[in-house]
Amino acid sequence: MSATSSVExxxxxxxxxxxATGIGKSSAQLIAARGAKIIALDFNKSALDELAKELNLAANQVHICDISDQGQINKTIATILKDHGTIDALINTAGIVGPSNTQFEDVNWPDFEKVLQVNLYGAIWLTQAVIPSMKAKKYGRIVHLASIAGKEGNPGLSPYNTSKAGMIGFVKGVAKEFAPHGVIINSLAPAVISTPMNANTSDETLKYMISRIPMGRVGQPEEVAEIVAFMASKACSFTTGFTFDASGGRATY
Ligand SMILES: NC(=O)c1ccc[n+]([C@@H]2O[C@H](COP(=O)([O-])OP(=O)(O)OC[C@H]3O[C@@H](n4cnc5c(N)ncnc54)[C@H](O)[C@@H]3O)[C@@H](O)[C@H]2O)c1
Structure with missing residues (x-):
């Protein structure tokens, strides 16, 4: 990266x-290395502590926050704004897979709803919480981690597909509302990435997903972090409401 790059x-x-883990952790490592003050949110305390140690984060740069709880989100964002004065970018990577390799007719509603609460409502609530301060200063970047599942749908993953498709639709419309105010909102749709999230995905589902990737391999979180960093930076200045791709060629749209 040149010294004059605006991806810093x-x-x-x-x-x-x-x-604390996966794509969020790789993004935190890369963006911290490019000069940001990172504020890390997660509900996995031990993994968050490890990241805080590695990146030398102060106590007020680390927050235990369950994004399926709107009250916790609002409290956390208010505390961050009080402590640090501003939020230039929000990168929402928290998410869960939920029931996998499960036919839709066998999914029970509480499990379905939990995936929506984390992946979709969490994204909406985080966006609502950060928008007012970004709009007031006429600058902000919001990045949501969607998924190829939200574009194409993977069989046996109906709650996850639904949550990510909802997120993509949410981003499209809300981005247009805030485009005149300097707040740029995009999502990113990876195919399978090698992170702890896939530890519980069934072999059958994983095999199916890799078979759909022309590069014939899973992606690495560091590869996704490079795109996330661009999306969260000043360099991303004329693209909003878009779903970026990180799918090894599976999606070419
Ligand atoms: N890994 C993949 O194959 C893949 C593919 C497409 C999209 N994604 C998306 O990318 C994002 C990151 O996934 P990852 O692969 O890094 O997974 P990951 O499991 O490594 O990371 C997800 C993180 O979110 C945290 N989290 C989960 N629920 C939370 C909640 N309610 N509140 C706060 N934190 C919570 C977890 O503790 C974990 O640290 C997710 O939104 C996922 O859906 C991942």
């Missing part, structure tokens, strides 16, 4: 949900 973050406050 000096002086910026970047909030990352789901920062």
């Amino acid at each position: 973050f000096s002086g910026q406050v970047v909030v990352i949900s789901g920062a």
Whole structure:
């Protein structure tokens, strides 16, 4: 990266949900290395502590927050704004797979609803919480981790497909509302990425998903973090409401 690249973050406050592991952690590592003050949110305390140690984060840069709880989100964002004065970018990577390799007719509603609460309502509530301050200063970047599942639908993953398709639709419309106010909102749709999330995905589902990827392999979280960093930076200045791709060629749209 050249010294003049605008994919750098000096002086910026970047909030990352789901920062403790996987794509969130790789994004935190990369964006911290590019000069941001990272604020890490997750409900996995031990993994969050490890990240805080690695990146030398102060206590007020680390928040235990369950994004399926609107009250916790509002309290956390208010505390961050009080402590750090601003939020330049929000990167929402917190998410769960929920029931996998499960036919729709066998999914019970509480399990379905839980996936919506984390992946979709969490994204909506985080966006609602950060928008007013971004709008007031006429600058903000919001990045939501969607999925190829939200574009194409994977069999046996109906709650996850629904949550990510909902997120993509949410981003499309809300981005247009805030486009005149300097707040840029996009999502990113990866195919299978090698992270702890896939530890519980059935072999059958994983095999199916890799078979659909022309590159014939899973992606690495560091590869996704490079795109996330661009999306969260000043360099991403004329694209909003879009769903970026990280699918090894599976999606070419
Ligand atoms: N790994 C993949 O194959 C893949 C593919 C497409 C999209 N995604 C999406 O990318 C995002 C990141 O996934 P990942 O692969 O890094 O998974 P991951 O499981 O490694 O990371 C997700 C993080 O979110 C946290 N989290 C989960 N529920 C939470 C909640 N209610 N409140 C706060 N934190 C919570 C977890 O503790 C974890 O640290 C997710 O939204 C996922 O749906 C992942």
